[in-house]
Amino acid sequence: MLLKDRVALITGGGRGIGRGVALRFAHEGAKLALVDIEQAHLDEAAAQLAREAPGTEHIIVRGDVSASADVQRFFDETVARFGRLDVLVNNAGIGNPPLPIITMPEEAWDRTLAVNLKSVFLCSKAAANQFIKQGGGGRIVSVASQAGKTGYPMLTPYCASKAGIILFTQAFAKEVAAHRINVNCVCPGTIDTPLLRGGIETASGGAVTFEQVAGTLLPTIPLGRVGYPADVAKLITFLASDEADYMTGQAINISGGQEMH
Numbered sequence: 329m330l331l332k333d334r335v336a337l338i339t340g341g342g343r344g345i346g347r348g349v350a351l352r353f354a355h356e357g358a359k360l361a362l363v364d365i366e367q368a369h370l371d372e373a374a375a376q377l378a379r380e381a382p383g384t385e386h387i388i389v390r391g392d393v394s395a396s397a398d399v400q401r402f403f404d405e406t407v408a409r410f411g412r413l414d415v416l417v418n419n420a421g422i423g424n425p426p427l428p429i430i431t432m433p434e435e436a437w438d439r440t441l442a443v444n445l446k447s448v449f450l451c452s453k454a455a456a457n458q459f460i461k462q463g464g465g466g467r468i469v470s471v472a473s474q475a476g477k478t479g480y481p482m483l484t485p486y487c488a489s490k491a492g493i494i495l496f497t498q499a500f501a502k503e504v505a506a507h508r509i510n511v512n513c514v515c516p517g518t519i520d521t522p523l524l525r526g527g528i529e530t531a532s533g534g535a536v537t538f539e540q541v542a543g544t545l546l547p548t549i550p551l552g553r554v555g556y557p558a559d560v561a562k563l564i565t566f567l568a569s570d571e572a573d574y575m576t577g578q579a580i581n582i583s584g585g586q587e588m589h
């Protein structure tokens with residue numbers, strides 16, 4: 329087991345990639361704090377954990393990763409329950425309304441940057457302070473995107489937020505390396521989750537299905553298939569484990585080869 333008795337806080341742990349990470353971490357022996365803004369997502373995740381990884385010690389905490397009071401509360405609840413923290417996975421994120429910048433409402437920009445990037449600042453700060461207080465280091469893994477390396481039209485706020493995570497990761501990794509805190513991020517490609525399915529439906533007004541879009545994308549994915557949360561979870565598990573002791577400040581693609589730089 330790669331994460332035996334490690335305490336991991338996973339934001340956006342209620343569904344999609346975050347839930348996939350929770351299930352994999354559970355199978356690797358971790359104790360979990362799942363944070364999500366949607367109680368229904370948390371309840372479904374807890375039910376799936378009970379079915380597929382019974383006995384996993386976990387708490388679920390409803391909160392908004394972009395609100396500093398919520399962030400303090402879910403870190404406090406995690407430490408109160410488990411006595412420590414070993415791993416933070418900054419996974420919660422949202423898309424932006426698919427619009428060109430020339431008509432993008434200011435609130436859409438602000439909300440995307442707050443949920444996707446400010447959250448990484450708030451949660452990483454809280455986690456690093458806890459790691460330093462405990463001594464012995466810690467792991468932070470954030471979920472950026474291939475959209476943080478290559479620009480996609482109509483997704484400008486999203487791309488900017490994800491590029492921000494990559495440089496946050498590099499700079500913060502250097503700041504906290506002396507405390508043995510490793511900070512890395514992952515850059516998923518096209519992953520089959522409710523976020524992506526919902527985004528396609530919204531952008532096309534329901535006229536186009538996920539399967540149709542996936543079909544047109546397949547020629548751009550050398551490994552010939554879309555990804556699943558379990559694919560991303562494998563990489564995050566590796567980065568959270570002792571296997572990645574000598575890695576920090578990295579932004580690793582997990583995209584079937586769709587993104588290569």
Ligand SMILES: NC(=O)c1ccc[n+]([C@@H]2O[C@H](COP(=O)([O-])OP(=O)(O)OC[C@H]3O[C@@H](n4cnc5c(N)ncnc54)[C@H](O)[C@@H]3O)[C@@H](O)[C@H]2O)c1
Nearest residue numbers: 340342343344345364365392393420421473516519521523
């Ligand atoms: N699906 C993809 O193709 C893809 C590709 C690259 C990167 N990503 C990134 O992966 C991460 C997870 O995405 P997903 O596809 O699993 O999405 P998802 O919508 O399926 O799951 C995200 C979860 O985060 C929660 N969440 C949203 N806003 C929150 C907030 N303010 N506070 C707390 N929780 C909040 C949602 O309720 C949801 O349960 C995101 O950061 C996303 O940008 C996804």
